[in-house]
Amino acid sequence: MDFLAGLNPQQREAVVTVDGPLLILAGAGSGKTRVITHRMAHLIQDRGIPGYAILAVTFTNKAAGEMKERVLGLLGGARSSAPNVSTFHSFCVRLLRRDGVNLAQLRPGFTTAFTIYDHDEQMAVIKQTYRALGLDDKFMQPSAALSRISHGKNQKETPQDFYKNAKDPKMSRLAVVFEQYEARLRTNNALDFDDLLLESVRLLLHDDAVRMNWNQRVEYLLIDEYQDTNRSQYELMRLLAGARHNVCVVGDEDQSIYGWRGANIRNILDFEKDFRGAKVIRLEQNYRSTKNILDGASAVVARNTERMGKWLWTEADAGERIGLYEAWDAENEALFIADTIDRLLSANPKQQVAVLYRTNFQSRQIEEALRRYGRAYSVVGGFSFYQRAEIKDILAYLKLTLSPNDSMAFSRIINTPARGIGKTTLEGVEIFSNTNNISMWDAMCRMLDANQLPARAQAALSGFRRMMEEARQELAGQPVHDILGNLLERTGYRAMLKEDPSPEAEARLQNLEELLNAASEADERGETPVTFLDHAALVAEADSVDDVASISLLTIHNAKGLEFPVVFLCGMEENLFPHSRSLASESLIEEERRLCYVGMTRARRRLYLSWARQRRRYGGGPAEASMPSRFLAEVPTKLLEPLTPGRQTPQVDLYAERHHVQEAARRNSFTGKTYNSLENISQFFNDRGVAAPAPARKDPNPFPVARPAAAAPAAAAAKPAVAAPAAASSPARKTRGSRVGAVVRHPKYGRGTILRKEGDGADAKLTINFPGHGLKKLFEKFAGLTIEE
DNA sequence: AGCGGTGTCATTTTT
DNA sequence: TGACACCGCT
Numbered sequence: 001m002d003f004l005a006g007l008n009p010q011q012r013e014a015v016v017t018v019d020g021p022l023l024i025l026a027g028a029g030s031g032k033t034r035v036i037t038h039r040m041a042h043l044i045q046d047r048g049i050p051g052y053a054i055l056a057v058t059f060t061n062k063a064a065g066e067m068k069e070r071v072l073g074l075l076g077g078a079r080s081s082a083p084n085v086s087t088f089h090s091f092c093v094r095l096l097r098r099d100g101v102n103l104a105q106l107r108p109g110f111t112t113a114f115t116i117y118d119h120d121e122q123m124a125v126i127k128q129t130y131r132a133l134g135l136d137d138k139f140m141q142p143s144a145a146l147s148r149i150s151h152g153k154n155q156k157e158t159p160q161d162f163y164k165n166a167k168d169p170k171m172s173r174l175a176v177v178f179e180q181y182e183a184r185l186r187t188n189n190a191l192d193f194d195d196l197l198l199e200s201v202r203l204l205l206h207d208d209a210v211r212m213n214w215n216q217r218v219e220y221l222l223i224d225e226y227q228d229t230n231r232s233q234y235e236l237m238r239l240l241a242g243a244r245h246n247v248c249v250v251g252d253e254d255q256s257i258y259g260w261r262g263a264n265i266r267n268i269l270d271f272e273k274d275f276r277g278a279k280v281i282r283l284e285q286n287y288r289s290t291k292n293i294l295d296g297a298s299a300v301v302a303r304n305t306e307r308m309g310k311w312l313w314t315e316a317d318a319g320e321r322i323g324l325y326e327a328w329d330a331e332n333e334a335l336f337i338a339d340t341i342d343r344l345l346s347a348n349p350k351q352q353v354a355v356l357y358r359t360n361f362q363s364r365q366i367e368e369a370l371r372r373y374g375r376a377y378s379v380v381g382g383f384s385f386y387q388r389a390e391i392k393d394i395l396a397y398l399k400l401t402l403s404p405n406d407s408m409a410f411s412r413i414i415n416t417p418a419r420g421i422g423k424t425t426l427e428g429v430e431i432f433s434n435t436n437n438i439s440m441w442d443a444m445c446r447m448l449d450a451n452q453l454p455a456r457a458q459a460a461l462s463g464f465r466r467m468m469e470e471a472r473q474e475l476a477g478q479p480v481h482d483i484l485g486n487l488l489e490r491t492g493y494r495a496m497l498k499e500d501p502s503p504e505a506e507a508r509l510q511n512l513e514e515l516l517n518a519a520s521e522a523d524e525r526g527e528t529p530v531t532f533l534d535h536a537a538l539v540a541e542a543d544s545v546d547d548v549a550s551i552s553l554l555t556i557h558n559a560k561g562l563e564f565p566v567v568f569l570c571g572m573e574e575n576l577f578p579h580s581r582s583l584a585s586e587s588l589i590e591e592e593r594r595l596c597y598v599g600m601t602r603a604r605r606r607l608y609l610s611w612a613r614q615r616r617r618y619g620g621g622p623a624e625a626s627m628p629s630r631f632l633a634e635v636p637t638k639l640l641e642p643l644t645p646g647r648q649t650p651q652v653d654l655y656a657e658r659h660h661v662q663e664a665a666r667r668n669s670f671t672g673k674t675y676n677s678l679e680n681i682s683q684f685f686n687d688r689g690v691a692a693p694a695p696a697r698k699d700p701n702p703f704p705v706a707r708p709a710a711a712a713p714a715a716a717a718a719k720p721a722v723a724a725p726a727a728a729s730s731p732a733r734k735t736r737g738s739r740v741g742a743v744v745r746h747p748k749y750g751r752g753t754i755l756r757k758e759g760d761g762a763d764a765k766l767t768i769n770f771p772g773h774g775l776k777k778l779f780e781k782f783a784g785l786t787i788e789e
Numbered sequence: 790a791g792c793g794g795t796g797t798c799a800t801t802t803t804t
Numbered sequence: 805t806g807a808c809a810c811c812g813c814t
Binding site for chain 2: 058059060061062063087088089090116118119137141193194196197225228257258260261358359360361381415418420421422423424537538539555556557558560561576579580581582595617618
């Protein structure tokens with residue numbers, strides 16, 4: 001087979017350039033996967049490279065699987081010549097299990113039988129350390145603590161670094177949490193997702209034999225979605241590339257949207273500097289979208305400064321203009337979308353449509369609207385099979401059977417099903433295990449042997465111990481399916497669900513049956529229980545989400561890599577998209593802009609952008625007036641088709657003006673929280689002597705009869721040209737410096753940090769953390785505070 | 790041990 | 805609004 005046939009010149013070059021470092025900048029819809037798969041097939045068939053000497057790394061199992069299948073298809077299905085295609089994480093697990101023995105020198109307690117902690121288990125560890133340290137959520141959301149720790153780990157920071165760099169008591173406490181978190185993972189011989197990468201890097205760095213072995217074996221290395229790699233993935237790549245530098249990275253800096261998760265866009269921007277003599281090939285011909293869509297998206301992303309620069313072109317027709325709908329409120333926006341979809345589907349029932357949004361909560365109103373039209377839809381994302389409680393429970397039993405010292409598994413199922421082991425008992429075991437630095441299982445055994453527990457607890461725990469010990473003896477060496485089936489009976493888990501008459505319990509039983517099926521299949525492949533568990537930990541979706549549903553609802557993040565003939569990109573409003581939390585810095589805004597680009601380029605034929613003049617953020621809360629997203633102003637006017645009834649031209653001049661003024665306001669940087677739009681907006685109306693817009697009325701026939709677009713208060717709200725500066729200089733912003741986070745001095749308690757502020761001005765109530773004195777709630781006017789920072 | 794009331798807080802989430 | 809943690813009651 002000729003692997004170059006049907007490729008454009010740049011694609012061909014990317015396929016045949018196999019030696020030396022190569023960066024393939026693959027724009028959206030430029031045939032990236034085609035190039036990658038053809039390149040591998042070319043290496044194997046035309047250049048005689050054995051499959052095992054090629055390692056391709058992707059981010060998702062789905063991508064890995066598809067890529068492998070496609071290469072095999074090109075090669076005519078000879079499995080023996082298949083290249084190695086795997087995700088970063090599963091590659092690392094295999095590496096560590098196979099070659100990780102010497103890691104024990106670097107990581108005390110490490111054995112190749114380690115367990116993997118997923119997000120839930122990481123959270124559980126964080127909560128344990130909170131309990132052990134007597135911290136509560138007010139200190140910091142556990143999820144926030146986890147994400148900061150994870151971020152730190154990916155930057156190679158240690159708890160000591162955290163401590164050293166701590167600017168306030170909060171950060172030094174976080175350092176302690178970090179330290180304990182790491183210690184707990186080590187005592188449990190557990191690795192979190194970050195560790196899989198970090199420890200693989202350490203292993204390759206320190207174990208010369210292992211590194212040389214891999215360097216010898218991997219002749220050609222390929223990294224997909226390179227713009228999303230983080231620091232340790234980068235280091236891993238360098239180590240695997242060895243001295244040969246036959247490394248091909250494929251990516252698109254304009255689609256880097258996971259910076260918040262530690263992805264480092266500099267990796268792709270600096271590739272040419274990192275690898276001297278690197279060749280760069282740009283794939284700029286787009287085969288997906290119409291010219292109008294492509295030009296619109298390109299114009300938006302062109303505003304970014306952190307990019308290599310590409311200009312996508314297409315041979316396709318201009319197509320229709322990009323629809324722009326300005327809704328009165330979110331409900332009206334949802335109805336517009338549902339109505340338009342309804343008409344599209346009536347005309348063509350096979351039409352595939354996607355509705356994309358920035359945040360999940362937006363899906364609710366769209367769903368409601370679609371239900372009103374009686375249209376079936378599917379929401380993509382959400383809970384995956386292996387994240388379900390019942391699956392995790394029974395897998396925890398399996399883990400505990402294999403390794404009793406897995407304390408996470410232990411505390412997960414110790415009282416599931418209920419066997420009379422309560423909070424108090426469990427706390428006792430936990431404290432004992434903490435103070436003696438032993439596993440929960442060992443702690444339980446020691447306590448049982450000491451025979452000092454209350455009779456009830458003693459009986460319950462010893463029953464549990466006997467059950468697990470018997471299971472361990474009887475089930476050793478059996479197929480995974482049999483072990484799981486036996487555990488379901490033995491532990492009473494199945495009985496518990498059978499007794500429960502609720503439909504949920506029925507669904508859970510079915511899920512467990514599905515798990516048993518998966519186990520049988522694993523047995524047929526000759527997998528061990530450990531491999532089976534690895535798979536469960538690393539596979540996000542049981543089977544891919546690719547339903548054939550004609551209406552898909554999903555976040556833009558989830559839409560990456562997908563394409564649809566018709567796309568609605570909704571909620572194009574400031575503070576929502578770009579998200580309020582991204583307003584703080586230009587680089588965050590740039591990531592939002594890339595996200596916008598990703599969303600727009602999902603569309604093949606027809607793209608609709610929409611925004612709502614007012615929107616409730618939280619169900620019953622007040623409707624907040626919104627400003628159109630700056631990204632709307634960045635789409636050239638001539639490409640837009642205004643769809644709002646009664647409006648002939650899109651008001652992009654307004655958007656542009658707003659954007660301009662807002663930029664200026666931001667440069668005058670006022671310090672308070674910028675996302676408190678409620679305050680800003682009411683202030684704005686006060687200043688202008690206008691009543692704030694009333695919450696949206698329930699309209700009996702809300703669509704397609706749109707409300708008059710210029711209903712007075714809303715029109716005022718939509719003229720934000722003056723709103724931003726007004727808010728910036730408003731007296732409400734004047735505080736006495738006692739903002740949250742400020743360091744203050746109290747005559748008695750000394751230095752402290754303000755954690756919370758209720759109320760304003762002199763009546764403000766402050767919650768302050770004074771190291772050594774704990775939290776104090778004080779009235780600002782009585783406290784006699786002085787501001788230090 | 791388990792239930793129900795109350796208070797609090799809200800991005801995105803490939804592994 | 806809705807998911808959740810926490811508290812106090814039984």
